[in-house]
Amino acid sequence: MNGPTNLRQAHWGFLSQIVNTGTNFLLTLLVARVTAPDAFGAFAVVMVLYTIGIGVVRATSNDVLAVRRRRDRADPAREESEALAHTVAFGILLGLAAAAVVLVIGHGTGPFLLMALVMPMLLLQEGLRGIAMVRAVPKEAALSDVLWAVAQFGTIGVAAVLDGEVSEIAAVLGWCVGGSLGAVTALVRLHIRPRFRAALRWFVLHRALAAPLLATHMLTGIPVDASFLLMPLVTDLSEVGALRAAFLFFGPLGILILGTRSMLLPDATRLGSPREVRRLVGRVTAVQAVLAAAWGAGVVLLPDRVGRWLLDTNWDGTQGPRTFLAVMLVAEAVLVGAIVVASALGQLRRALLVQATTVPIVLVLVLVVASGHGATGTAAVLAGGYAVSAVLAWLLFLVRKDTDQKDTDRLTGAPTDHRTESGTA
Numbered sequence: 292m293n294g295p296t297n298l299r300q301a302h303w304g305f306l307s308q309i310v311n312t313g314t315n316f317l318l319t320l321l322v323a324r325v326t327a328p329d330a331f332g333a334f335a336v337v338m339v340l341y342t343i344g345i346g347v348v349r350a351t352s353n354d355v356l357a358v359r360r361r362r363d364r365a366d367p368a369r370e371e372s373e374a375l376a377h378t379v380a381f382g383i384l385l386g387l388a389a390a391a392v393v394l395v396i397g398h399g400t401g402p403f404l405l406m407a408l409v410m411p412m413l414l415l416q417e418g419l420r421g422i423a424m425v426r427a428v429p430k431e432a433a434l435s436d437v438l439w440a441v442a443q444f445g446t447i448g449v450a451a452v453l454d455g456e457v458s459e460i461a462a463v464l465g466w467c468v469g470g471s472l473g474a475v476t477a478l479v480r481l482h483i484r485p486r487f488r489a490a491l492r493w494f495v496l497h498r499a500l501a502a503p504l505l506a507t508h509m510l511t512g513i514p515v516d517a518s519f520l521l522m523p524l525v526t527d528l529s530e531v532g533a534l535r536a537a538f539l540f541f542g543p544l545g546i547l548i549l550g551t552r553s554m555l556l557p558d559a560t561r562l563g564s565p566r567e568v569r570r571l572v573g574r575v576t577a578v579q580a581v582l583a584a585a586w587g588a589g590v591v592l593l594p595d596r597v598g599r600w601l602l603d604t605n606w607d608g609t610q611g612p613r614t615f616l617a618v619m620l621v622a623e624a625v626l627v628g629a630i631v632v633a634s635a636l637g638q639l640r641r642a643l644l645v646q647a648t649t650v651p652i653v654l655v656l657v658l659v660v661a662s663g664h665g666a667t668g669t670a671a672v673l674a675g676g677y678a679v680s681a682v683l684a685w686l687l688f689l690v691r692k693d694t695d696q697k698d699t700d701r702l703t704g705a706p707t708d709h710r711t712e713s714g715t716a
Contacts, residue, residue, distance in 0.1 A: 307435075372489075422483065507634070612666045619670070653672055
């Protein structure tokens with residue numbers, strides 16, 4: 292790869308993702324310490340909607356820009372403006388949906404309603420982070436995230452001084468103010484003016500690329516996100532809160548894994564051959580899997596006194612979920628690597644085949660198992676589902692190494708010559 296790349300500036304990319312993850316972790320931690328299990332379960336539902344929004348933005352905006360950047364006919368400035376407008380429009384729709392959910396649930400209406408209303412700004416910040424990665428200037432993404440963290444800590448600090456403690460509304464306000472500041476700063480520094488007239492047609496224009504990218508991205512996260520939304524139908528909100536509390540400890544590395552995808556995909560699309568793509572992504576995936584295993588072991592072995600100090604009563608009931616989620620974290624790292632290969636090479640049909648087969652089975656099992664075994668049963672089903680998907684996804688690339696040329700030509704805009712990787716007819 293010639294020129295600047297994200298991996299050559301990985302320190303900025305990792306700083307960006309670590310700080311971004313830290314702001315979400317701090318919010319969840321503070322809310323967990325001052326809310327009852329039922330209210331924390333309601334908070335979990337709102338955070339799931341935000342997480343879904345992040346996934347949609349990355350797939351339909353950031354990843355589309357990354358893959359299209361290879362095309363000579365692409366107009367980067369125009370496409371960035373249109374993609375950003377699409378992101379804001381989607382953020383408005385998601386914010387309205389989240390506000391409706393908050394009003395229906397009824398727990399913590401004020402703070403969680405604020406989160407819903409600020410959703411467009413939070414997704415705008417994510418869209419700008421993605422554009423920084425596509426441009427191979429991760430330093431700008433890091434600056435946006437650092438400003439988010441500084442504003443969040445500042446708001447929380449002021450609240451602690453004035454009230455003697457950090458309330459639920461103070462924790463949420465700091466997070467929302469920080470995210471908005473980071474978004475505005477990145478918008479100014481990256482010199483982008485959203486083309487709102489193109490907001491509604493962006494997905495339609497690029498649906499051949501955006502639709503499969505969105506499908507693979509959503510199918511990767513749906514088992515977890517849908518579990519939080521399905522569990523209240525068959526079990527108590529306290530079980531939802533227990534699963535969310537257990538996820539809190541895996542969230543930082545899980546989000547880092549997904550963030551690495553944002554850095555890795557633009558670089559992978561610049562490589563010259565499928566073999567180079569598999570080699571690069573395979574190495575990064577192996578490192579992430581080892582880190583995930585080490586992190587998971589640390590979380591499982593975390594002393595009870597530390598857990599109760601962090602989460603208070605929300606720590607109770609997390610032992611079983613933590614054990615299974617440790618397995619899921621490793622499987623997720625491996626699966627995300629396979630998705631990057633599929634996205635870079637235009638072989639999304641293979642990944643979709645695996646996920647479309649396993650995800651419905653997992654969701655049905657969640658409904659069945661959660662009704663009798665709550666958070667622990669749900670975590671066990673998720674671990675098994677991710678492990679099977681990860682193994683099957685990589686087997687498709689290792690056993691059958693030929694490139695699906697039709698997908699590759701459509702995604703990269705290369706002329707169709709119907710040759711395999713080796714160059715033979």
